[in-house]
Amino acid sequence: MVNFEKLDYISSTGLDVLLKAAKQLKGNSGELRICSLNEFVQEVFEISGFCTILSVFNSESDALSRF
Numbered sequence: 001m002v003n004f005e006k007l008d009y010i011s012s013t014g015l016d017v018l019l020k021a022a023k024q025l026k027g028n029s030g031e032l033r034i035c036s037l038n039e040f041v042q043e044v045f046e047i048s049g050f051c052t053i054l055s056v057f058n059s060e061s062d063a064l065s066r067f
Contacts, residue, residue: 003060005036010044022054031055035063 002018004010022032035057037045045051057063 001033001035001060001063003036004034004038004041005060007041008038010041015044015048015050018050018054033057033063033066035060 018032018034025032033055034045036059037056042051042056045054045056050056055063055066057066
């Protein structure tokens with residue numbers, strides 16, 4: 001799980017890193033979970049389609065409770 005509570009900006013390179021990590025985890029029966037996106041980063045995730053590719057949660061407790 002990655003908590004993005006303090007993240008203000010994410011570039012296409014950052015999205016690429018997340019995608020590669022998610023693929024590696026999935027290949028090992030794992031899952032990358034993202035939580036606590038601010039409005040700007042949430043919009044980037046929505047526009048890029050990452051909200052449908054990755055598991056995105058509102059809070060860390062929400063992400064942890066779904067394991």
